[in-house]
Amino acid sequence: MKTFNMKSFQAIVLMLAVSSSMSLAAQVGGWKADLIEDSEKALAAMIEKAPKLQSFKDKSYGYAVFPRVTKAAIGIGGAGGKGIVFKGHVPTGESTLSQATIGFQLGGQQYMEVIFFENETAYKKFTNKKVKFDGQASAVAITAGASVDIAFKGGMAVFTQTKGGLMYEASIGGQHFSFKPKK
Numbered sequence: 001m002k003t004f005n006m007k008s009f010q011a012i013v014l015m016l017a018v019s020s021s022m023s024l025a026a027q028v029g030g031w032k033a034d035l036i037e038d039s040e041k042a043l044a045a046m047i048e049k050a051p052k053l054q055s056f057k058d059k060s061y062g063y064a065v066f067p068r069v070t071k072a073a074i075g076i077g078g079a080g081g082k083g084i085v086f087k088g089h090v091p092t093g094e095s096t097l098s099q100a101t102i103g104f105q106l107g108g109q110q111y112m113e114v115i116f117f118e119n120e121t122a123y124k125k126f127t128n129k130k131v132k133f134d135g136q137a138s139a140v141a142i143t144a145g146a147s148v149d150i151a152f153k154g155g156m157a158v159f160t161q162t163k164g165g166l167m168y169e170a171s172i173g174g175q176h177f178s179f180k181p182k183k
Helices: 005-030 033-049 053-059 120-127
Strands: 062-087 089-119 156-167 175-181
Touching: 005 175, 033 053, 033 062, 033 089, 033 156, 053 089, 053 156, 062 120, 089 120, 120 175
Parallel strands: none
Antiparallel strands: 062 089, 089 156, 089 175
């Protein structure tokens, strides 16, 4: 029978204390820190490719950034991703994007998406979960040298940029969004 070793017990307690304090510091230090960082990097990459987006960012009341939306389809398709909602360039909550589609489509891809809110009304509509893009909705796909000369439609402007993959279909119709405020 082994005897109780005080030094081993102290070492275990110390390791548990250090690991729990690191976990607590990560939680306290940053609500959704990784997702916020990914969202900020995604928006910066989109602005780098299409500098005119900077004026949308500067003038908008707020925006939602989805740094990674994954989409796949063989006739019936789906897409999903998580993002951060900003008001005045400050994170205010998390949003989940989901999409289901049917029709002539084949492939898979990942892309980034940003939705700029022109005013408080559009921001509140989004954060009150009242935004759903129908089949007529469209986004400006950002490519090298792409023009982003569009106006807000219904108080919102939507831009996407492909990260990778190949998809024969390009629409944002059928997208639904949830919103969970930052606590």
